[in-house]
Amino acid sequence: MDDILGGFGGPVTQPPVQQPPQNNVGDFFGGGVNIAAQAANMGKQKKEQRDTTGFNFDDVVVANRDNALEQNEQVHQDAAVKHQVLLKSNEGVAIEDEHLQVKIKTEYHGCKGRLILLYGNKTTNPLTQFKVHILVPKELEAQISKVPPMISPKTQVQQYVDLVAKGPFSQLTDLDLYFEANRRYYRFNIKLPIVPHKFVEPLVIQGAENFFKQWHAIGKEQEVQKIFPCTPVYSDVNACAKVLSEGFRLAILTGIDNPSNIVAAGSFFYDPVGKVNVLLRLEYNAPKQAYRLTVKAQDATIAQQVFNYILQELTSQ
Structure with a gap:
């Protein structure tokens, strides 16, 4: 959503x-x-x-x-x-x-x-x-x-x-x-x-309008979402941003959403000229100490795989 x-x-x-x-x-x-x-x-x-x-x-x-x-x-x-x-x-x-x-x-x-x-x-x-x-x-x-x-x-x-x-x-x-x-x-x-995110390169999208235009263009069948409690390691959104950037090869986008949320994007590449854009939002609820992770991609398999590995990382600590 x-x-x-x-x-x-x-x-x-x-x-x-x-x-x-x-x-x-x-x-x-x-x-x-x-x-x-x-x-x-x-x-x-x-x-x-x-x-x-x-x-x-x-x-x-x-x-x-x-x-x-x-x-x-x-x-x-x-x-x-x-x-x-x-x-x-x-x-x-x-x-x-x-x-x-x-x-x-x-x-x-x-x-x-x-x-x-x-x-x-x-x-x-x-x-x-x-x-x-x-x-x-x-x-x-x-x-x-x-x-x-x-x-x-x-x-x-x-x-x-x-x-x-x-x-x-x-x-x-x-x-x-x-x-x-x-x-x-x-x-x-x-x-x-x-795994798929190893073949991802950071994707920089300038401006909220451009990001949400791509976000809304991807259908629900290519979206995966879950709400989960914060873990001690990832109770800070800065720690989340660091692992999404360094571990999952996504570009962290600023000025797109509420400052307490994380917005990120990347492109999965395949031969000869294939590319699947991946968009992510990680929304933080401070009173409930919980996150909502949403991943969208132009391919359902890539959306699910990237989501699975990120969710596993953010919840296993």
């Missing part, structure tokens, strides 16, 4: 294997109803996994059926917390145990992005049978470099993931990682922080 309701208003680096990156694009399950076609598509996808990473996890399970495959629950719970941080930052640790640290560095410009995955062996023994599989949504085009099958003690290897957004998307990217350490077998399975 447009009006103000309820008072809202106011270690040493080991070089990566130098091999050309392979394309890793596709919908793993296909979309047809023909069983034979689905089976053929699954076979094609598994071949692509092998071509891209040198393996798939069916091979791993068969090859190591006599060995316990460990997947530490606490490590993955910690990784879920780290994931929330990476959604609003350009680099950080994604997952870590006593053997391996996986760090991510990212850079985005318009519809293109690059992730550098840093796999660091923390131990004095080699990590062997090292394998990584990355599966991206079908709306993203990815070129993924290969990793070596072994990481030497106290060294680090890099993997590059070059991305192009081909359209709005909602699915997260999967990273499945497997290695052997001291004759024990370990698996990491996490989501990478590749």
Whole structure:
């Protein structure tokens, strides 16, 4: 809604294997109803996994059926917390145990992005049978470099993931990682922080008239809204403005609305020349210590995704 309701208003680096990156694009399950076609598509996808990473996890399970495959629950719970941080930052640790640290560095410009995955062996023994599989949504085009099958003690290897957004998307990217350490077998399975707002660039709109002209032009089916209580971290609108600007890549617009509210805008870019404008209002109700968040976008998927991640950030502290 447009009006103000309820008072809202106011270690040493080991070089990566130098091999050309392979394309890793596709919908793993296909979309047809023909069983034979689905089976053929699954076979094609598994071949692509092998071509891209040198393996798939069916091979791993068969090859190591006599060995316990460990997947530490606490490590993955910690990784879920780290994931929330990476959604609003350009680099950080994604997952870590006593053997391996996986760090991510990212850079985005318009519809293109690059992730550098840093796999660091923390131990004095080699990590062997090292394998990584990355599966991206079908709306993203990815070129993924290969990793070596072994990481030497106290060294680090890099993997590059070059991305192009081909359209709005909602699915997260999967990273499945497997290695052997001291004759024990370990698996990491996490989501990478590749989300729509990473492909957003700030959009500056001059004047209230221009902003609300765009605001009213976007229909209700492309609007998402929720009222929620302030959290201690985001009880100050300045803190909200900071995370919206630095973490969600939106331009904070001034002179548009009540000074106690936040108005922001950005554009989601996709190849070859696609652009989806995203508009946001965060209205503050001081007596009730609550916010009303409204996100509108020219695409319903983008509106929902940007809204979801911002709401999650503002309410999880």
